[in-house]
Amino acid sequence: MKKNIFVFDLDGTLLTSKEEISPRTINAIKTLFENGYFIIIASGRMYKSTKLVIEKYFPFLKDIPIISYNGAYVVSHTGDVVFESDIEKKDAIEIIQEAKNENIHVQIYLNDELISDKDNAEIKQYSKHSGVNYKIINNLDEYILKSKNGPTKVLTIATKEKLDVFQEKMISKYDHKLNIVRSFNIYLDFLNKDTSKGNALKRIAQLYDLDLENAYIFGDSENDISMLVLSKNSYAMNNASEKVKCAAKNIAPSNDEEGVAIVIEKILSDISHY
Structure with missing residues (x-):
């Protein structure tokens, strides 16, 4: 049994x-x-x-x-x-740009490290919530391109209402190649499709x-x-x-x-x- x-x-x-x-x-x-x-x-x-x-x-x-x-x-x-699994570098960079165009905070996870290029309230709150320190770098795109592999996850943080709109837009554009899912009202996760x-x-x-x-x-x-x-x-x-x-x-x-x-x-x- x-x-x-x-x-x-x-x-x-x-x-x-x-x-x-x-x-x-x-x-x-x-x-x-x-x-x-x-x-x-x-x-x-x-x-x-x-x-x-x-x-x-x-x-x-x-x-x-x-x-x-x-x-x-x-x-x-x-x-x-x-x-x-990780996200293809090109896709990760596109998502980061999409978030920045909407003035939405974006952070990435590479080799079990929390990384962003903005030291703001969003990453401070997330760091406190997760109990994990974060790393601030100059340019996320460059960092990803120089890395051995793509990010494990890309996370965007915004108000529930703003993410509702952003999620719908991102699913219509990227659903065929990424798994786009809410992990919290204010967190929208981007992952490898599988x-x-x-x-x-x-x-x-x-x-x-x-x-x-x-x-x-x-x-x-x-x-x-x-x-x-x-x-x-x-x-x-x-x-x-x-x-x-x-x-x-x-x-x-x-x-x-x-x-x-x-x-x-x-x-x-x-x-x-x-």
Whole structure:
């Protein structure tokens, strides 16, 4: 019999709007771990930022697969890189120019480093949110061209309303070659076309012979849809948008109501009574 699998997004799912994880939620995840269930963390964050959250709140989860950068960087339980993708340099430079034309903040991720050419409020806020330092350079285009590979991800930051318009425009122009998805209301991510949390999860499932159809998958943002649709046991948080809720089979209470913990407790109770 295959193990039960639990997949968790971080921001807006395990993390509250205050960017904390409650003791009740930590305890619920610890109970899963102690019962031998297979746990995967799937985040849009950088790998080092994802690791920081795990180390802070779930130090017992030392050896689990991690999906970071929305699936562009996937690491096995042993720390080996299972999958890595980047954006073609030409495409990345085009997106950067598009953002600058609209006066939208843009930053890139290369070799797990956060990089921009503007030291502004947006990157300071992002750096604080992710717990990761950033690097300011003179020219992003030149930096990309000189690098061995293209960026893992390009991120634009603006108000929700401004990004709604920008996202629509970018999808109409670049959807055939990039995966363009919101990871937060104010964050719009640009990734390699084949990169998504769902595709990363499929790779992990092949590696470990996992049954995704019955996996318990939790998420709240557009970047979680690709993995929520894979399972009949998927949960969108109540703080998710309607689009995300429609992709999931179930709705959990919100991230500020300890929704993940409530669902886990019920699942474990049902299993023990089975």
